[in-house]
Every structure is written in structure tokens, then in C-alpha cells.
Amino acid sequence: xxxxxxxxxxxxxxxxxxxxxxxxxxxxxxxxxxxxxxxxxxxxxxxxxxxxxxxxxxxxxxxxxxxxxxxxxxxxxxxxxxxxxxxxxxxxxxxxxxxxxxxxxxxxxxxxxxxxxxxxxxxxxxxxxxxxxxxxxxxxxxxxxxxxxxxxxxxxxxxxxxxxxxxxxxxxxxxxxxxxxxxxxxxxxxxxxxxxxxxxxxxxxxxxxxxxxxxxxxxxxxxxxxxxxxxxxxxxxxxxxxxxxxxxxxxxxxxxxxxxxxxxxxxxxxxxxxxxxxxxxxxxxxxxxxxxxxxxxxxxxxxxxxxxxxxxxxxxxxxxxxxxxxxxxxxxxxxxxxxxxxxxxxxxxxxxxxxxxxxxxxxxxxxxxxxxxxxxxxxxxxxxxxxxxxxxxxxxxxxxxxxxxxxxxxxxxxxxxxxxxxxxxxx
Ligand code: AMP
Ligand code: GLY
Numbered sequence: 001x002x003x004x005x006x007x008x009x010x011x012x013x014x015x016x017x018x019x020x021x022x023x024x025x026x027x028x029x030x031x032x033x034x035x036x037x038x039x040x041x042x043x044x045x046x047x048x049x050x051x052x053x054x055x056x057x058x059x060x061x062x063x064x065x066x067x068x069x070x071x072x073x074x075x076x077x078x079x080x081x082x083x084x085x086x087x088x089x090x091x092x093x094x095x096x097x098x099x100x101x102x103x104x105x106x107x108x109x110x111x112x113x114x115x116x117x118x119x120x121x122x123x124x125x126x127x128x129x130x131x132x133x134x135x136x137x138x139x140x141x142x143x144x145x146x147x148x149x150x151x152x153x154x155x156x157x158x159x160x161x162x163x164x165x166x167x168x169x170x171x172x173x174x175x176x177x178x179x180x181x182x183x184x185x186x187x188x189x190x191x192x193x194x195x196x197x198x199x200x201x202x203x204x205x206x207x208x209x210x211x212x213x214x215x216x217x218x219x220x221x222x223x224x225x226x227x228x229x230x231x232x233x234x235x236x237x238x239x240x241x242x243x244x245x246x247x248x249x250x251x252x253x254x255x256x257x258x259x260x261x262x263x264x265x266x267x268x269x270x271x272x273x274x275x276x277x278x279x280x281x282x283x284x285x286x287x288x289x290x291x292x293x294x295x296x297x298x299x300x301x302x303x304x305x306x307x308x309x310x311x312x313x314x315x316x317x318x319x320x321x322x323x324x325x326x327x328x329x330x331x332x333x334x335x336x337x338x339x340x341x342x343x344x345x346x347x348x349x350x351x352x353x354x355x356x357x358x359x360x361x362x363x364x365x366x367x368x369x370x371x372x373x374x375x376x377x378x379x380x381x382x383x384x385x386x387x388x389x390x391x392x393x394x395x396x397x398x399x400x401x402x403x404x405x406x407x408x409x410x411x412x413x414x415x416x417x418x419x420x421x422x423x424x425x426x427x
Contacts, residue, residue: 002027002062003307005041006048006078007069008034010334010365010383011292015067016040017361018299022307029061035374036364048073051081058087065090065311068268071149071289075101079267088314089267096259096266097288103185104147106286113258115251117283120187122147128172134186135164141189146171148180152216152228157189192277193421194284195236196294197244199252199272200309202318203265206256207309208248210301210325211239212294213421218341220417227341228380231418233331233393234297237425238276247274247281255286267313296332296363296383301325331396331419332385333404334365338411340379348376348410360403361385376409384414393419 001024005016013036020028020040028041031054037043046053058066066082068074068091077094098105110117123131135142144167146154154177158164164186171181198209212234218224239247251272259266271287299306304323312319337344346366353362353374363385366378384407386399397419404414 001025001064001307001311002029004029004031004044004058004061004063004066005033005037005069006031006066006073008032009069009292010363010380011290011295012069013037013363013365014296014299014383015069015290017363018302018306019067019310022305024305024307024311027061029063031057034364035367035369036362038369048078049076051078054078055082055085055087058082064088065307065314067091067310069289071097071100071287074288075149088311090310090314092266092268092288093264096264096268098264099259099266099270099286100288101149102147103145103285104183107185107187109255109258109262110283113254115254115258115283116280118143118188118190120185122183122185124183125172128168131168131184131186132165135161135168138164138186139188140164143187143189144168144171145185145187146177146181147183147185148177150177150180153177153226154180155226190275190277190282190284192275193238195239195274195276196291197239197247197252197272197274198290198294198298199256199270200313200318201256201266201268201270202313202316203260203267204256205318205320206252206270207318207320207323208244208252209298209323210234211236211244212291212298213238214291214294215415215418218415220415225341227336229291229293229334230336230415231331231333232294232297233329233396233419233422234294234301235325235329235391237422243276243281247272251281251283267316293332293334293383296385297330300330300361300385300387301328326389327391328387328389329391329393329396330385330387331393331400332363332383333400333414333418334380335382335384335404335407335409335412335414336380337366337376337378338413340413344379345411346375346377350374350376350381350407350409352407355406356403357399359387359399361387362407381409381412382407394423397423
């Protein structure tokens with residue numbers, strides 16, 4: 001089978017890496033791909049807005065499955081375009097991708113179908129005054145979110161009314177989130193620990209991959225600014241089999257069914273960002289795609305045929321037995337450029353990548369190939385992932401950090417406590 005993966009980040013490198021293990025794979029293409037994916041297939045440079053050109057590429061190269069990584073092309077309707085023309089696609093329609101792209105829709109769906117989430121109210125620009133009044137009735141902290149896509153940055157946690165008014169002014173007045181902030185959600189703050197669960201679904205049946213956790217803040221002990229994610233680990237011991245069962249019954253099954261009833265059948269990876277509260281699991285957010293960097297820690301602990309899983313989901317005949325958890329553990333530590341998530345310099349040579357043990361997989365996120373050198377080319381540069389055969393996060397963590405000692409580039413920054421949350425967990 002010839003397969004096309006769309007996207008260029010660490011997540012897409014991980015998807016390509018797992019797909020390339022499949023015996024069913026013939027040729028693998030990645031559009032546009034990155035330095036890391038070059039070793040696994042052919043990178044193809046077509047603009048992701050050019051649906052017609054992508055479709056022609058699929059025909060010319062006899063692509064039997066297109067796997068879409070990032071949210072933006074999904075929201076822009078690439079799945080719809082290709083599917084309408086007979087191409088098998090793993091990734092939701094634009095209407096189904098609204099579960100991520102319009103938080104107000106996701107919240108409306110959850111309330112309508114009784115899916116546990118934080119209480120909320122939505123406001124648009126013309127409701128600025130009403131939003132202010134509503135803030136007076138809130139307990140603090142409260143959470144203000146942009147309705148639209150904001151690259152994971154559209155959430156402001158407000159500790160008091162003054163901070164909430166500032167947030168309102170920044171979103172509605174100063175437009176810090178652009179049009180994504182033309183509508184906002186004000187919601188209740190949930191306390192607890194977070195987990196990410198990927199449900200692979202063909203629109204009615206589903207399989208959950210082992211739960212993961214990511215570390216969103218830039219600094220150790222979850223301090224400092226929010227980032228796209230500084231590391232992840234899998235499995236997450238927080239999610240016991242009993243809890244997973246509850247999550248499936250209360251959240252995943254009702255959500256997949258609700259999407260189908262609403263005429264937005266969801267085919268792809270439903271990312272459930274959960275808060276495990278004292279009242280049980282609640283939804284923080286849904287995403288319409290695999291999470292990054294969690295994918296870099298989840299896929300390495302799967303055995304079986306991942307391509308078969310995605311292909312069967314795309315065909316509407318999910319093969320639930322195609323993959324299973326291999327009872328191992330993986331820890332992914334992101335090596336970032338100094339300054340990230342604010343401004344940073346690029347173009348520094350990365351060394352040490354060819355001296356790593358075989359239980360280390362390095363996923364590329366922001367790198368550039370300069371002929372014989374690999375250079376930094378982004379904020380998050382590499383996802384250094386250690387994979388061990390036993391469910392021992394501590395060993396995986398040690399191995400990941402040993403590997404990081406061998407890798408160097410000017411201004412390399414990484415957190416030193418990835419997976420500690422699980423390793424030092426109080427039961
Ligand atoms: P989101 O982009 O919706 O996942 O939000 C980003 C992060 O903000 C989440 O991972 C949480 O850490 C935090 N967050 C969002 N909503 C809430 C909430 N209602 N209560 C507590 N924390 C939240
Ligand atoms: N790791 C969070 C996300 O992918 O949205």
C-alpha cells in the first residue's frame with residue numbers, strides 16, 4: 001500500500017516511523033515532511049492549501065491512504081475534498097474537526113449529550129458588557145478561552161476579577177488571538193491531574209491507545225509559560241484500567257455517538273484532553289487529531305500493525321485487534337531552542353545524533369538539513385524518546401536523559417523532570 005502522511009512536525013515523524021514498520025507498506029510519502037521523515041520515505045513539497053494538486057499527487061502515486069496530522073488542513077476541508085473523490089483518508093471532515101476548531105461547539109455538544117466538562121458560558125464581541133457582568137458572578141480562578149484555533153495558546157487562567165477583565169480586554173480589545181477570539185468561553189476552573197487519550201475511530205467503533213501525559217509549561221515543576229509541549233510519557237499510571245473504562249463509557253462512546261447523530265461523523269483520532277477531578281474525569285478539550293508531543297511517546301509502545309489500524313478506520317471497518325499496548329514505556333523529552341516559546345535563534349548545528357543507543361528514537365520537529373549537517377530550525381527542535389520493554393518510566397526517563405547528554409546544539413534547552421509526575425506519584 002502506498003501511503004501519504006500530511007504534516008511536518010514531530011507528530012508526523014512519529015506517524016511515519018510507526019507506519020513504516022508495517023509489512024503492508026509499499027511506498028511512504030510525507031507532505032511536506034521534515035529532516036527526520038526523509039529517512040523513512042519521500043518528502044513531497046506541495047502547498048497544503050492546494051487540494052487539487054494533492055489529489056493529483058494521490059492519483060499519480062496510487063495512494064491508498066492519506067493520514068492527516070495537523071488540525072488546520074482538517075479544518076480547511078482536505079479530508080472532505082479527497083474523500084469525495086474516492087481517496088481513503090484517516091482524519092475527520094471539516095464539520096467534525098469543529099470539535100477542536102470551535103470550542104463553543106464542543107461545549108454545546110458536551111452539555112447536550114451529558115458528557116462531563118466544566119460549566120461555561122459563551123460570549124461574542126457584542127456581549128462584552130455581559131461577559132464583564134458574568135465575571136462578577138464567577139469563583140476564581142476562572143478560565144477564559146478563545147473559541148477558535150490559537151495554536152494551543154488560546155487559554156487564560158484568571159486568578160481574580162482584575163485578571164479576568166484584563167484577559168477580556170486583551171482578547172476582545174487588543175485581539176491577541178485575532179479572529180479566533182471573536183467569541184470566547186468563560187468556564188469553571190477544574191482541579192486535578194491531566195491526561196491525554198487518543199481514541200482511534202471509524203465513526204462508530206473505536207480503540208483507545210494507552211493514555212499519555214504531556215508537560216505544557218516551559219520550566220521544571222510545571223512553571224513558566226505555556227508551550228506546545230516540552231515532553232510526554234506513556235503509559236500514564238494515573239489512568240487505571242477502571243478509570244479507562246469509565247472514560248470510555250462517560251466520554252468517548254457518547255462523544256463518538258453524538259458526533260454521528262449531529263451529522264458530523266468523526267473518522268480519525270479523537271484526542272480527549274481530560275482532567276481527572278475528585279468528581280471523576282471531565283473533558284478539558286477535544287482535538288481532532290493526534291497530540292504532539294504525546295504521539296511521540298504513545299506510538300513507540302504499540303505492537304501490531306498501526307497502518308492497518310488507520311486504514312481500517314478510514315474504510316469504516318475498524319480492525320480493533322490490529323494494535324495493542326506492548327507493556328513497555330516511553331519518555332519523550334523535547335530539546336528546544338533557548339528563548340522558546342518567545343523568540344529564539346535558528347541555524348545552529350546539531351551534533352551527536354548518530355551516537356545514540358538503539359532504544360532511542362529522535363523525532364525531528366524543527367530541524368533543517370544543510371547537506372551534511374543538521375541545523376536547528378524551530379522552537380521545539382527534537383523529541384528525544386527512550387523506549388523500554390518493561391512498563392518502567394523511571395528507566396525510560398534515565399535513558400532519554402543519557403541520550404540528551406550526547407546531543408548538543410547552541411542554546412539547547414530541555415526540562416529535567418519529564419515523567420517525574422508519574423514516577424514520584426503518591427498512590
Ligand atoms: P486547552 O487548550 O483547552 O487544552 O487548555 C490548555 C491548558 O489550560 C490545559 O491543558 C489545562 O492545563 C488548562 N485548562 C484549560 N481549561 C481548564 C479548566 N477549565 N480548568 C483548569 N485548567 C484548564
Ligand atoms: N499536546 C497537546 C496538543 O497536542 O494539543
